Amino acid sequence: xxxxxxxxxxxxxxxxSLPSVRGAERVTLSxxxxxNGSDLSRFCFVHAADLHLGTRFHGLAMRxxxxxxxxxxxxxxxxxxxVDKTIERQAxxxxxxxxxxxxxxxxxxAGLHFAAQMARLDRAGIKVxxxxxxxxAASVVRGRITLPDNVVELATARPQTIEMDELRVAVxxxxxxxxxxxxxxxxxxxxxxxxxxxxxxxxxxxxxxPGHGSYAPCTxxxxxxxxxxxxxxxxxHEFEVVRRSDPMIVYPGNLQGRSIREKGPKGAVLxxxxxxxxxxxxxxLLVDAGQFAEVQLSIDGIEEMHDLWLALSELCAHEPAAVxxxxxxxxxxxxxxxxxxxxxxxxxxxxxxxEAQAAADRKRGDVRIEKVKLRTRPSxxxxxxxxxxxxxxxxxxxxxxxPAVKExxxxxxEQIGARMTAGVGQFSxxxxxxxxxxxxxxxxxxxxxxx
Numbered sequence: 001x002x003x004x005x006x007x008x009x010x011x012x013x014x015x016x017s018l019p020s021v022r023g024a025e026r027v028t029l030s031x032x033x034x035x036n037g038s039d040l041s042r043f044c045f046v047h048a049a050d051l052h053l054g055t056r057f058h059g060l061a062m063r064x065x066x067x068x069x070x071x072x073x074x075x076x077x078x079x080x081x082x083v084d085k086t087i088e089r090q091a092x093x094x095x096x097x098x099x100x101x102x103x104x105x106x107x108x109x110a111g112l113h114f115a116a117q118m119a120r121l122d123r124a125g126i127k128v129x130x131x132x133x134x135x136x137a138a139s140v141v142r143g144r145i146t147l148p149d150n151v152v153e154l155a156t157a158r159p160q161t162i163e164m165d166e167l168r169v170a171v172x173x174x175x176x177x178x179x180x181x182x183x184x185x186x187x188x189x190x191x192x193x194x195x196x197x198x199x200x201x202x203x204x205x206x207x208x209x210p211g212h213g214s215y216a217p218c219t220x221x222x223x224x225x226x227x228x229x230x231x232x233x234x235x236x237h238e239f240e241v242v243r244r245s246d247p248m249i250v251y252p253g254n255l256q257g258r259s260i261r262e263k264g265p266k267g268a269v270l271x272x273x274x275x276x277x278x279x280x281x282x283x284x285l286l287v288d289a290g291q292f293a294e295v296q297l298s299i300d301g302i303e304e305m306h307d308l309w310l311a312l313s314e315l316c317a318h319e320p321a322a323v324x325x326x327x328x329x330x331x332x333x334x335x336x337x338x339x340x341x342x343x344x345x346x347x348x349x350x351x352x353x354x355e356a357q358a359a360a361d362r363k364r365g366d367v368r369i370e371k372v373k374l375r376t377r378p379s380x381x382x383x384x385x386x387x388x389x390x391x392x393x394x395x396x397x398x399x400x401x402x403p404a405v406k407e408x409x410x411x412x413x414e415q416i417g418a419r420m421t422a423g424v425g426q427f428s429x430x431x432x433x434x435x436x437x438x439x440x441x442x443x444x445x446x447x448x449x450x451x
Contacts, residue, residue: 041275043167046086046285048268049097049203049234050133050254051079054110056102057258060370067368070327071258074289075102076113078256081287082268083117087124089270089285092167094126097234097252098133098175098203111145122150129154129162132175133203133234134215154201159189163196168276172228173201176216186218189226197276198228203235206242223249230271230278237262239269241282250282257292260331260370265291290327292370295319298336299344299376308340309359317363329370332356337377344374 055075057068086094101110118128131154147153154160156177163170170193174185185202192198200223204216215235220243223231231249233242237257242249252269254262269282297315302308312332321328334344344352352372360367 042273042279043092044089044270044272046082046089046091046094046268046270047097047232047250047252047282048082048094048255049232049252050099050237051075051096051114052099052102052254052256052258053079053114054102055258060259063371064368067327067329067370070368071256071290071329074327075256075258076110077289078266078287079114079117081289082255082285083120085268085270085285085287086121086126091126091270093164093169094121094128095171095199095201095232096128096130097201097232098131099234099254100130100133108144115145115147118151119148122148126150127164128152129171129173129201131173131201131203132156132177134176134179134181159185161190161193163193168196169199170196171199171201172226176203181216183216184218184222185216186222186226189228192227192229197230197273198226200226200228200231200247202231202233204233205235206233220249223247229276237266239267239284244281245278248278248282252282252284256288256290260292260294260329263292263294288326290329292329292331293319294331294333296333296335299334299338299340300336301338303339305340305343305355309355312356313359313362316360316367319367321364321366326366328364328367330360330367331370332372333375334372335375337379339379341374341376341378344376 053075055072057071060068060071082094100114121128128151130151152162154162154171154173154175156175159172159174161170161172172189174188186200186204189200189202202216202218202223204218205214207217207219224243224247228247231242231247233249233251236251237254238251239253240251242251248271250269250271253266255266255268257263257266265284265286266288267284267286270285271282272279295315297308297312299308302311316330319328319330347355349372352374353369356372357369360369
């Protein structure tokens with residue numbers, strides 16, 4: 001063994017020559033791994049998921065092409081940062097719990113970029129174990145991409161086990177053969193390997209999460225029953241420690257936010273193991289190259305538009321900054337009741353965004369206003385006002401509260417959502433209420449103008 005190459009001399013088969021798992025419940029492979037020094041009782045690994053390379057941001061591009069281009073590049077940059085941190089932290093291996101690609105992507109550039117980044121890990125002596133999620137199963141051209149030998153993709157026909165003998169680690173998992181999976185895959189996973197640190201790799205919605213469809217459904221109890229030490233999950237785009245011990249169950253979230261529904265910092269997790277036990281909590285490795293945020297500002301008590309934009313400027317100044325070099329895409333939600341409601345409705349979204357952008361630019365240069373949403377109401381009409389106008393306001397409000405109107409709007413949103421890119425998220429009850437408020441505000445403004 002070479003003294004300084006950081007690798008153990010165990011032969012590793014290229015991915016293309018892995019044995020078929022058809023008819024077999026378990027396939028075991030021994031892989032060369034990287035370790036730090038001579039103490040193999042302590043090591044760390046990185047757990048990532050939901051890279052969604054190739055996301056095209058069509059909806060965002062309709063409003064802001066420059067911002068859409070930035071976030072399209074951000075998914076690739078987030079992967080680069082993941083590889084940077086995996087190497088910097090001297091991780092022994094990287095786990096990717098599915099959805100490397102974003103659905104039916106046809107451009108090979110995303111696959112070639114992934115292969116190039118995996119080659120960087122190969123040169124550093126770091127192995128990668130991954131599996132297919134629902135988006136990967138839908139991919140059209142992934143079969144044309146040749147990955148370096150350090151990448152092992154787990155089987156889709158049966159559960160498969162990868163053993164790293166020197167670390168005493170066994171990774172068990174099964175990928176998706178199709179873009180949908182209603183089966184509880186976890187119950188088919190093999191028993192833990194005695195004397196090893198056992199990891200379950202799985203793309204799953206567990207027992208359900210808001211805004212996500214059901215894929216490979218299972219419960220934490222199902223995962224506990226396998227007897228593993230750690231479950232590396234994927235599919236849910238929010239960081240979540242489902243269970244802290246015996247076993248630890250973690251969603252790292254996606255690497256890069258892709259819409260306002262995926263707010264805040266994104267990344268992977270670093271897990272440290274010593275003497276076969278997890279040390280401490282999962283450490284978040286933030287790698288995103290752009291973040292989405294939503295802030296609310298009330299118009300209550302503000303009478304001049306100039307004062308509103310000054311208040312917004314101060315609000316932006318106190319919003320936490322994104323990671324270094326990342327763009328902060330911010331949605332402003334204006335709430336409350338007052339005399340500025342009418343002028344704000346009359347401005348239109350384009351002018352509102354321009355004014356909000358100017359306000360943000362006064363305090364910081366990393367903020368891009370994604371949208372300005374109105375959830376404001378006009379000032380209450382004085383009792384002396386025309387009774388017919390007050391009655392009309394009441395009628396408009398009643399229409400907005402009508403359950404039948406809400407149900408028709410929900411149905412329309414469901415039809416729109418069915419045509420959207422999967423994984424971006426589903427419309428919520430909050431969206432229904434927001435659209436009704438905007439419609440009510442517009443109707444009241446038109447009445448006030450005499451339209």
